[in-house]
Amino acid sequence: xxxxQNEKKYLFDNPRNVKRLLGIFYASLVVLLGLEFFxxxxxxxxWEKWFGFYAIxxxxxxxxxxxxxxxxxxxxxxxxxxxYDE
Amino acid sequence: MxxxxxxxxxxxxxxxxxxxxxxxxxxxxxxAVAVPVVSFLILYSAPDGTYGSLSFIGLDLALxxxxxxxxxxxxxxxxxxxxxxxxxxxxxxxxxxVVGLLYAGxxxxxxxxxxxxxxFLFWETLTVSATFxxxxxxxxxxxxxxxxxxxxxAAGGLCLLTGIVLHYHASGSVAFTALDLAxxxxxxxxxxxxxxxxxxxxxxxxxxxxxxxxxxxxxxLSAFTTKSAVYVLARAFPGCEPLIWIxxxxxxxxxxxxxxxxxLRRVLSYSLINxxxxxxxxxxxxxxxxxxxAVCHAYAHILYKGLxxxxxxxxxxxxxxxxxxxxxxxxxxxPLTAAFCMIGAAAISAFPLFSGFIAKSMIVDxxxxxxxxIVWLILxxxxxxxxxxxxxxxxxxxxxxxxxxxxPKEAPLHMxxxxxxAAFMCVFLGVYPDFVYxxxxxxxxxxxxxxxxxxxxxxxxxxxxxxxxxLLLAGIYPPEIRSVNLDADWFYRKGSRxxxxxxxxxxxxxxxxxxxxxxxxxxxxxxxxxxxxxxxxQKYCMRLATEYSGAEQRADLLEQVDRRSRTATYPIGVWxxxxxxxxxxxxxxxxxx
Numbered sequence: 001x002x003x004x005q006n007e008k009k010y011l012f013d014n015p016r017n018v019k020r021l022l023g024i025f026y027a028s029l030v031v032l033l034g035l036e037f038f039x040x041x042x043x044x045x046x047w048e049k050w051f052g053f054y055a056i057x058x059x060x061x062x063x064x065x066x067x068x069x070x071x072x073x074x075x076x077x078x079x080x081x082x083x084y085d086e
Numbered sequence: 087m088x089x090x091x092x093x094x095x096x097x098x099x100x101x102x103x104x105x106x107x108x109x110x111x112x113x114x115x116x117x118a119v120a121v122p123v124v125s126f127l128i129l130y131s132a133p134d135g136t137y138g139s140l141s142f143i144g145l146d147l148a149l150x151x152x153x154x155x156x157x158x159x160x161x162x163x164x165x166x167x168x169x170x171x172x173x174x175x176x177x178x179x180x181x182x183x184v185v186g187l188l189y190a191g192x193x194x195x196x197x198x199x200x201x202x203x204x205x206f207l208f209w210e211t212l213t214v215s216a217t218f219x220x221x222x223x224x225x226x227x228x229x230x231x232x233x234x235x236x237x238x239x240a241a242g243g244l245c246l247l248t249g250i251v252l253h254y255h256a257s258g259s260v261a262f263t264a265l266d267l268a269x270x271x272x273x274x275x276x277x278x279x280x281x282x283x284x285x286x287x288x289x290x291x292x293x294x295x296x297x298x299x300x301x302x303x304x305x306x307l308s309a310f311t312t313k314s315a316v317y318v319l320a321r322a323f324p325g326c327e328p329l330i331w332i333x334x335x336x337x338x339x340x341x342x343x344x345x346x347x348x349x350l351r352r353v354l355s356y357s358l359i360n361x362x363x364x365x366x367x368x369x370x371x372x373x374x375x376x377x378x379x380a381v382c383h384a385y386a387h388i389l390y391k392g393l394x395x396x397x398x399x400x401x402x403x404x405x406x407x408x409x410x411x412x413x414x415x416x417x418x419x420x421p422l423t424a425a426f427c428m429i430g431a432a433a434i435s436a437f438p439l440f441s442g443f444i445a446k447s448m449i450v451d452x453x454x455x456x457x458x459x460i461v462w463l464i465l466x467x468x469x470x471x472x473x474x475x476x477x478x479x480x481x482x483x484x485x486x487x488x489x490x491x492x493x494p495k496e497a498p499l500h501m502x503x504x505x506x507x508a509a510f511m512c513v514f515l516g517v518y519p520d521f522v523y524x525x526x527x528x529x530x531x532x533x534x535x536x537x538x539x540x541x542x543x544x545x546x547x548x549x550x551x552x553x554x555x556x557l558l559l560a561g562i563y564p565p566e567i568r569s570v571n572l573d574a575d576w577f578y579r580k581g582s583r584x585x586x587x588x589x590x591x592x593x594x595x596x597x598x599x600x601x602x603x604x605x606x607x608x609x610x611x612x613x614x615x616x617x618x619x620x621x622x623x624q625k626y627c628m629r630l631a632t633e634y635s636g637a638e639q640r641a642d643l644l645e646q647v648d649r650r651s652r653t654a655t656y657p658i659g660v661w662x663x664x665x666x667x668x669x670x671x672x673x674x675x676x677x678x679x
Contacts, residue, residue, distance in 0.1 A: 010418040012486065022555070029552060032545050039538045044454035045462070048542075058470040058546040062553035065471050069345035070564040077572040078346070084570060084579055 094150035099191025148200025173504035174302030219303035246278025283315035290575035301399030325372025336363025379448030397427035400497035415489035435477030621651025
């Protein structure tokens with residue numbers, strides 16, 4: 001029974017489906033940037049007027065988030081799993 | 087007293103808990119689930135006003151005060167209590183239901199308390215009942231976490247009590263009203279609330295204990311303690327500026343921890359602090375829009391955070407695992423749980439058409455309207471970060487990512503129903519925000535769905551997802567590692583050991599020294615001396631005399647002394663001499679003093 005389940009193919013077991021998903025994802029990024037030409041902005045701050053501010057801010061801040069967490073925070077705070085158990 | 091409020095909601099829950107304690111089997115579960123429904127109907131039909139006014143030891147108490155602010159928190163607490171109870175129906179032990187109802191009742195008690203005395207009683211009930219929700223997991227880790235939870239919250243409770251006493255002493259009133267930090271005692275109340283609200287450095291109890299609780303316990307815990315603290319802050323300290331910066335810190339720092347955390351329920355706990363941070367910022371800004379935003383966010387947050395904890399609970403229930411290193415690929419056999427989890431993830435990430443969007447936007451816009459530039463940048467950064475660590479990481483590592491080879495069954499029906507209910511609300515609020523806007527404390531004049539706003543939010547989230555994708559494909563994304571990440575609890579978890587060790591060395595050292603010297607040596611000396619005090623004294627004087635004169639010790643004299651002291655036969659002249667000496671000493675003392 002367990003073997004049979006293992007043999008069953010699921011949605012993302014096929015690499016083509018993963019590729020398709022990524023393709024749709026990248027296309028939607030382009031569309032989202034393109035749509036910015038058609039909107040009327042009403043910003044609170046000057047930087048909100050810059051083209052693609054939210055996109056760049058999201059991308060850069062998340063890369064920084066991961067890099068800081070990985071290379072600064074983790075060396076500082078990571079300990080063995082039984083650290084508190086002695 | 088107009089009594090259309092039959093019994094105040096907290097007491098319905100407490101009575102329900104007592105009733106449930108006497109029941110077993112199916113009836114137990116039916117009654118437990120019925121309690122929040124009955125209580126909700128009572129609350130729903132009651133008009134705003136003060137109920138249960140009474141005088142107790144000279145204090146004017148108000149057991150329940152219903153207004154727009156307490157009512158909306160009351161409603162959401164009822165809803166999550168109901169969903170949480172449905173989620174926990176796999177438990178047959180009545181203790182779970184009793185503690186769950188008491189805990190929810192205590193949170194409602196805090197919400198409707200009209201005075202500090204009632205507030206404090208329910209505040210402490212909240213702590214004690216929460217401790218049992220953690221300890222009920224019955225693991226060594228849970229016992230330790232529960233004990234630490236109890237100690238930390240007992241300290242917070244004492245801080246709050248100090249503040250209340252000082253406040254009462256100065257003002258002569260225990261009425262629960264808005265406070266100014268300059269008022270006597272207010273700072274202690276502020277910090278007492280802040281501990282339950284998991285402010286930075288006071289937050290470690292949350293990430294320590296929530297991942298150790300039972301799977302249903304965590305759903306309860308995630309809803310009540312922090313959000314009742316948000317409520318009391320909104321009532322007591324609206325517009326208090328330090329809250330803006332405290333909230334901004336809460337929003338920012340947990341997301342770094344969440345990125346490197348392996349235990350997925352601990353990831354959610356960090357993200358809980360981050361979400362509560364938004365509410366604290368909103369309360370600190372204090373405008374009508376900001377307070378509305380904070381309350382609305384609390385309402386939406388309780389549902390999607392509950393949903394996310396439920397989905398992770400279902401994963402633990404079926405697989406017994408929760409570390410990202412052990413999970414992956416579960417979408418194959420738990421598709422519904424995966425779908426509900428993704429709805430929760432979309433809601434917490436504030437995707438348009440989900441509940442987080444219509445709530446969080448109000449706070450971010452309030453920050454922009456108040457020209458808090460740095461705070462605004464932090465809030466937007468954290469919005470992207472939330473999507474990163476909670477929105478993507480949770481569903482991705484549990485249900486997708488690498489195939490861990492696990493093929494568990496789908497979650498049981500009652501869990502699916504609870505998750506389905508919460509997921510429905512996440513979408514419903516996103517699609518029809520007026521439902522919750524109509525209940526907020528102030529009239530709402532806010533439109534979340536402008537084209538520019540929706541596009542900005544989508545850009546932010548999609549490019550945040552792009553960062554995740556690129557880092558993952560490039561192999562830079564930090565791999566999940568079995569580990570413990572130090573946090574502020576280090577100070578008391580390790581500090582308590584240093585304290586115990588130091589206390590052991592110092593106090594047990596003094597104790598054993600005292601036992602050796604006073605207990606054994608000194609008593610030995612005294613016993614020997616007082617067995618023959620007169621004889622010993624004489625012998626000692628003789629020894630001194632022989633030592634100074636250099637003459638030999640006379641054995642016959644020693645023998646004589648021994649005999650006399652044993653038989654107590656001294657010449658009368660000696661007694662008379664002693665008596666005269668004593669009188670002389672007393673006379674001298676009398677003359678001197």
